[in-house]
Amino acid sequence: MGFSTLMLANHATITDGLVNVLSGGVNRLHRGSFPAPMQVHLVAIIDLPAGYAGEELEFTVTVLSDDRRDIFARFDGLFATQLHESAPEKGNTAPVLLDLSGVLLPREGAFIIEAQLKGEEARELHFSVVKPEFLEVPNVGQPV
Numbered sequence: 001m002g003f004s005t006l007m008l009a010n011h012a013t014i015t016d017g018l019v020n021v022l023s024g025g026v027n028r029l030h031r032g033s034f035p036a037p038m039q040v041h042l043v044a045i046i047d048l049p050a051g052y053a054g055e056e057l058e059f060t061v062t063v064l065s066d067d068r069r070d071i072f073a074r075f076d077g078l079f080a081t082q083l084h085e086s087a088p089e090k091g092n093t094a095p096v097l098l099d100l101s102g103v104l105l106p107r108e109g110a111f112i113i114e115a116q117l118k119g120e121e122a123r124e125l126h127f128s129v130v131k132p133e134f135l136e137v138p139n140v141g142q143p144v
Contacts, residue, residue, distance in 0.1 A: 001047055001048065001049040001120055003044050003045065003046055003047075003117065004123075006113065006115055006124075006125040007024050007025055007026075008024070008040045008041070008125065009022060009043055010022050010024075010041075011023070012024070012041040012043045012097055014095050017095065019043055019097075026127070027127045028127065028130060029128070035104040036104065036105055037102060038103045038104075039100075041097055042097070042098040042100055043095065043096075043097060044061075044095070044098070045093050046079065046093060046117065047092075048093060052092060054083070057078070057080065057117055057118070058118035059078075059116065059117050059118065060075065060076050060115070060116050061075045061098055063100065063111060063113055064111065065109070066110035066126070068112070072104065079094070079096055108128075108129050109128065111127055112124050112125070112126055113125040
């Protein structure tokens with residue numbers, strides 16, 4: 001049991017238990033000024049415990065600096081789902097989506113998203129934030 005998959009995406013939705021991802025697998029965010037909103041979704045897949053019967057599972061998702069000194073956001077929540085009556089005893093998963101659009105990051109650098117179900121080992125997703133480099137383009141059609 002625990003988070004088996006963590007992925008950043010520009011946008012994602014869940015429909016009928018399936019994850020729909022737009023531009024998934026993001027690991028570098030380009031931001032022009034700081035503080036900057038993350039403007040991404042966290043897509044997570046939970047491996048459900050054998051015999052799961054719809055009970056609530058506690059989880060925490062934390063966005064922190066790569067040295068773990070600064071915490072920029074923390075989400076504590078409860079998750080529950082109903083499995084189809086014909087679902088097998090083992091091997092069931094469930095998607096979870098978290099909108100991180102409003103999380104502000106103060107600077108460029110390396111960051112970590114840590115996701116943990118209560119009592120289980122945490123999973124980490126590393127990503128970086130960079131300022132885009134712009135090339136100067138000469139004025140076309142203008143005398144130099």
